[in-house]
Amino acid sequence: MKNPFPYNFIAIEGNLGAGKTTLCQKLNEEYNCKLLLEQFADNPFLANFYENPERYAFPVELFFMTERHKQLQKHLTQRDLFQDLIVSDYFFVKTLLFAKNNLNAEEYRLFQRLFHVLNASFPKPDILVFLHRSVEGAMQNIKKRGRDYEQDISAEYLQKVQDVYYEFMRTENSIPILIIDVEKIDFVESKVHYDMIIHALKETYQPGIHHLSFVNS
Numbered sequence: 001m002k003n004p005f006p007y008n009f010i011a012i013e014g015n016l017g018a019g020k021t022t023l024c025q026k027l028n029e030e031y032n033c034k035l036l037l038e039q040f041a042d043n044p045f046l047a048n049f050y051e052n053p054e055r056y057a058f059p060v061e062l063f064f065m066t067e068r069h070k071q072l073q074k075h076l077t078q079r080d081l082f083q084d085l086i087v088s089d090y091f092f093v094k095t096l097l098f099a100k101n102n103l104n105a106e107e108y109r110l111f112q113r114l115f116h117v118l119n120a121s122f123p124k125p126d127i128l129v130f131l132h133r134s135v136e137g138a139m140q141n142i143k144k145r146g147r148d149y150e151q152d153i154s155a156e157y158l159q160k161v162q163d164v165y166y167e168f169m170r171t172e173n174s175i176p177i178l179i180i181d182v183e184k185i186d187f188v189e190s191k192v193h194y195d196m197i198i199h200a201l202k203e204t205y206q207p208g209i210h211h212l213s214f215v216n217s
Helices: 020-031 046-051 053-076 094-102 105-119 135-145 155-171 191-201
Strands: 009-014 034-036 086-088 127-132 176-181 208-212
Touching: 009 020, 020 034, 020 086, 020 127, 034 053, 046 053, 053 086, 053 094, 053 105, 094 105, 094 155, 127 155, 135 155, 176 191, 191 208
Parallel strands: 009 086, 009 127, 034 086, 127 176, 176 208
Antiparallel strands: none
């Protein structure tokens, strides 16, 4: 199927439990895009990190960075001419944002240097879609999906994640960023809500932040 969007590389981001992977999968079902999904379960340090974040923060973030780099290196440097739409449930800069939240100052300085070396070879996405959900809503989704290692994630941690994303987006002015408020919608069960997102993705946006909300939905 021909790419219906004015973007070849769409990154969908959001807090834990925002619904980014679900939206990516729906896009893939409809448009047969090249789908890049983060493999959380493959990180051998993740469960230990949630139990003892100070001890396991550096290895958990280092593992995520190398795995994301390997996946993006494989798919972004070998573009398929017959499959010209790439949809990812993460933006590589996520690596740095989570590290900033989770590492101490010395670890972060080292991590930052490694990140910039790896990031230099990657193109930015053509558009960043950020699914905004309240911390309370994100916690409900985390409980619902039932991953054992996530069940003790605190509201404070999720708020810090949300804050660091918004801090980044306020300073990123080289690509369009579409913030979609998904707090009061269900794009899985409601075709109307899903179609509104699709319609929004067919628009062309200038670099900077744009908002889509469903106030009257």
